[in-house]
Every structure is written in C-alpha cells, then in structure tokens.
Amino acid sequence: GAGVSQTPSNKVTEKGKYVELRCDPISGHTALYWYRQSLGQGPEFLIYFQGTGAADDSGLPNDRFFAVRPEGSVSTLKIQRTERGDSAVYLCASSLNPGLVNEQFFGPGTRLTVL
C-alpha cells in the first residue's frame, strides 16, 4: 500500500512569503506528526495530531508556524513571513494509533529553501 506522501518535494520561496506544505498519511492512521530537519541535524519535533486536533504543538518554534488537519487525514503545515532560517527538510510521519507502541512511518519530506 501507499506510504506517507508529501508535496511538494521541493519548495523555493523568497524571504517574507507564505508557504504551505502538505502531508498525506497512510490510510487509517489516526496520529500524524510534523518534524523539521536542518542540515547536519536530526529531525526536530514540531507538532502532533490525534485525529483533527493538535494534541501537542510544543515544538512549533513561533507563531509564524501553524498546522491543520481538518478532516483527520491530510495535514497542512503553514509558514507565514518565511525567514532564511526556516530552510530545512520538513518531515511528516503517521502512526496507526496514538502511543509509541505504534511505529511512526515517515514520508520523504519537503525540502524548503528560503532565499
């Protein structure tokens, strides 16, 4: 079956612009996670959804970052007034149920470049 998909695979934007990154989780997975991976670093947790609600958004760096999952499936990560420091690979993961007993399956990521 299909894994986690993310679009676009690459996004280049200019400083100050608004971007949206999309994640399509594995069908039936209720938990969805966003991570950010900067060059030479491990993934950094941003936000976790259980169904439609954000169960933990403690990793969002500031109020320019926002994520939604209106129907409990696809999620969109939104970044306002982008800055050069936002350049990174944004990873999405999903798992069957909440709780770490269930493996998180990662997507290929969206590489965001802010010029």
Next chain:
Amino acid sequence: AQSVSQHNHHVILSEAASLELGCNYSYGGTVNLFWYVQYPGQHLQLLLKYFSGDPLVKGIKGFEAEFIKSKFSFNLRKPSVQWSDTAEYFCAVSPWGADGLTFGKGTHLIIQP
C-alpha cells in the same frame, strides 16, 4: 527537556567489521528509545525500539541495542556489517506518555567493500 547525544558523527568500517554506535540521553524519568535508519535516497525507517522488559532489543537486519539505565545509554550494535548498511543512523527518545520523538544529530556510517 530531554536531549540525545550521538558521539560519532562519521564512522567508516570495512565489511565484516563489528559495529557499535553510541547513544546517550538526558531525561530523569521513564523513556522509550528508538533507532531509526535512513538509507541513501530513502525515508527514515525504524530499526528497533525499547519500551520495557528485556534491555537487549533485537531489530531488523541483524541489529540490536542494549538499554543501560544507569548509564542513560542505548547503543546500537551489529556483529558483522555489510556494504548495504551504509546509511545515516539516528537515535531517538521520548518520555513515557509523550508522542513526539527527540532525535540525536545522527551518525553517518560508510561501509567500504
């Protein structure tokens, strides 16, 4: 907040050599521990995980890891590596009851044929 330290950022080994990648974490409470691998051009995938019970955990492709609570460590081992083990390896931790993972910076492993 918890943190994860991976001591070796780059490791180069010959085929059939034994492997041990270090991972230490800082957190005072109960944790769940993971090793993820990213092969060239592929997604992150789970190698193995520890939640409770036997501290020696076996994963896919002949990998294993040992949780030593007193040392806050979760080192990854493989007795004999293969060229196909060339990849980036990440250790990750999550406090009990939380769902987001905290990752280390990763270790880039290169196996020379």
